[in-house]
Amino acid sequence: MSSIRQETAVGQILTERPSRSRVFEKYNIDYCCGGHESLEEACAKRELDVAKILHELELSDVENMGRQETDWSKATISELVDHIVATHHEYLGREMPRLTALVNKVAEVHGRQHPELFGLQGVFMGFNAEIEAHKRKEEEILFPFSKELDGAESLPSFHCGSLRNPIRMMMYEHENAGAALGKMRELTNDFTMPADGCNTYRAMLDGLEQLETDMHWHIHKENNILFPTLIATEDALAANQ
Ligand SMILES: [Fe+2]
Ligand SMILES: [Fe+2]
Structure with missing residues (x-):
């Protein structure tokens, strides 16, 4: 079960684990100027399936498990x-x-x-x-x-x-x-x-x-x-x- 929620702001999701940026970049989800938007809003804007993006974010977390990432x-x-x-x-x-x-x-x-x-x-x-x-x-x-x-x-x-x-x-x-x-x-x-x-x-x-x-x-x-x-x-x- 993922800890990432669709109501969370994109910028916040990234701050917790910077390696998630690869998923955002792949789908052209703006995490800097648009970082205040929730994942749900960002996906709706780009007609992306939020469940699919959540799944990819989870896969990314599994792949990067144990990696030292700086939470600024x-x-x-x-x-x-x-x-x-x-x-x-x-x-x-x-x-x-x-x-x-x-x-x-x-x-x-x-x-x-x-x-x-x-x-x-x-x-x-x-x-x-x-x-x-x-x-x-x-x-x-x-x-x-x-x-x-x-x-x-x-x-x-x-x-x-x-x-x-x-x-x-x-x-x-x-x-x-x-x-x-x-x-x-x-x-x-x-x-x-x-x-x-x-x-x-x-x-x-x-x-x-x-x-x-x-x-x-x-x-x-x-x-x-x-x-x-x-x-x-x-x-x-x-x-x-
Ligand atoms: Fe600056
Ligand atoms: Fe600046």
Whole structure:
């Protein structure tokens, strides 16, 4: 008998056991920006049989039994923030310049045969500029404040008022990032290599697909774990004032 219930939010199901992401990815179930939806709602939206998905999630748990998985909801705010910066922000800092060069090169060489590559270039450049600014806002404003909140005995004063304000802005930007990634998937036909592609083309598609996966994890950890924890911590401290 599985402990997973169809009423549980998709983000929560994933938080308990990150290996379940394979099932969600297979069926294109959005676990980051759409992580607040229940499994039942997410399946109904995609016309999927919820019983079948529950069964696959159970099989995934059996397959991954005994594997050490980190449940980030058990970490402290500071540990989670440091992990996000060291893993996902660091990944973007390292990978975006390389991907920019690949996307530009492929558009230049193959754009005549594949005009959609110019569309891809535009979406990618927009995403790059927005994610860079977003990352800075988190690292310079939201994350330092989050760390101050960690273990605080009284509510620290914050110039933006409640943390709900910057969090709302970050979640809105996550939606935009998710939409840009979806558009890149669409423009590359699910990251499929065309018959006349070359190795640079292949490297670009591979890099973009990896970017999508990393961003899904990144947004999941922020939207479904970090932000709800911050709001709950802020509310608890405000209630004690
Ligand atoms: Fe982030
Ligand atoms: Fe973010």
